[in-house]
Amino acid sequence: MQGIKAPDPTEVGGFYDRFAQFSVMADPAANLHFGYWDSPDDDSSLAEAAARLTEIMIDKARVGTDRHLLDVGCGIGGPGVRLAQAAGARVTGVTVSQEQVRLGNQRAAEAGLADRVRFELADAMDLPYEADSFDAAWALESMIHMPDRARVLGEMGRVVRPGGRVVLTDIFERAPIPEHKRAVVEAYYRETLLGPAVTVDDYPGLLRGAGLMVDEIIDISENVMAKTMREASRQKATVPAEIEEMHGDDPAYQLDPGDLAEVWELGYLLVVAHRPVR
Numbered sequence: 244m245q246g247i248k249a250p251d252p253t254e255v256g257g258f259y260d261r262f263a264q265f266s267v268m269a270d271p272a273a274n275l276h277f278g279y280w281d282s283p284d285d286d287s288s289l290a291e292a293a294a295r296l297t298e299i300m301i302d303k304a305r306v307g308t309d310r311h312l313l314d315v316g317c318g319i320g321g322p323g324v325r326l327a328q329a330a331g332a333r334v335t336g337v338t339v340s341q342e343q344v345r346l347g348n349q350r351a352a353e354a355g356l357a358d359r360v361r362f363e364l365a366d367a368m369d370l371p372y373e374a375d376s377f378d379a380a381w382a383l384e385s386m387i388h389m390p391d392r393a394r395v396l397g398e399m400g401r402v403v404r405p406g407g408r409v410v411l412t413d414i415f416e417r418a419p420i421p422e423h424k425r426a427v428v429e430a431y432y433r434e435t436l437l438g439p440a441v442t443v444d445d446y447p448g449l450l451r452g453a454g455l456m457v458d459e460i461i462d463i464s465e466n467v468m469a470k471t472m473r474e475a476s477r478q479k480a481t482v483p484a485e486i487e488e489m490h491g492d493d494p495a496y497q498l499d500p501g502d503l504a505e506v507w508e509l510g511y512l513l514v515v516a517h518r519p520v521r
């Protein structure tokens with residue numbers, strides 16, 4: 244989208260602090276991202292489909308026992324904890340929301356994984372880690388908020404060791420947004436603090452600029468977008484009264500995700516890359 248101001252990470256942190264309880268309520272597995280449906284006939288719930296997208300990330304990251312993954316934009320900890328359980332990996336997650344750090348660490352402790360999974364307050368634009376300190380890094384739907392993707396990818400490429408993988412998902416523009424859909428899309432960019440628009444053609448250069456080699460860039464929009472929007476809209480219509488009371492006046496909460504279901508021009512990308520061994 245043209246003319247949208249780059250989100251400020253502090254503001255993004257405040258946004259996720261505000262909606263922390265809503266995220267806890269929305270999905271018991273604490274996946275704070277879109278769903279992945281195998282086919283149009285797949286009638287999984289949003290939570291089931293979101294869990295499937297986490298499994299896809301785990302598969303692509305290829306981290307084994309005791310390997311250490313950096314979870315960039317870790318949310319309330321669902322994906323990181325799941326990775327540690329599924330692969331025996333160690334996870335350090337970063338988010339700009341203090342409330343998410345608290346909830347994520349609480350989740351890790353409740354799963355008996357506090358010694359292997361840790362969430363910290365840090366900005367992905369300026370990661371507080373030494374070069375080559377992780378075996379892999381992923382950014383599951385956090386790139387959408389970054390003011391500067393090139394900088395974040397540069398940081399991920401710096402902290403991952405040679406040979407390590409970088410996996411991410413992102414929202415991208417599959418085609419220019421037509422005039423009659425612009426108002427609804429602009430409202431989403433503005434109120435949910437999305438960063439500058441990106442296209443699929445931007446990614447090879449972004450990865451190369453970060454010293455990363457492309458493995459896969461896959462448009463998974465058909466498995467993700469419209470169903471997530473319809474299911475999120477349905478879910479929102481049935482939230483408990485206390486959540487409605489807490490957020491009713493919030494402009495971001497007032498948006499209806501169902502309005503985006505017809506915006507096929509907005510898509511969802513899965514990107515897999517690695518740092519070359521020199």
Ligand SMILES: C[S@@+](CC[C@H](N)C(=O)[O-])C[C@H]1O[C@@H](n2cnc3c(N)ncnc32)[C@H](O)[C@@H]1O
Pocket residue numbers: 252255256259273274275276315316317318319320321322337338339340343365366367368382383384385386388389
């Ligand atoms: C849509 S949520 C995804 C959360 C999590 N990856 C998941 O899938 O459950 C986006 C996440 O990105 C984080 N984020 C946004 N901007 C960030 C930044 N500059 N640095 C670190 N985290 C950021 C938010 O705090 C939030 O945790």
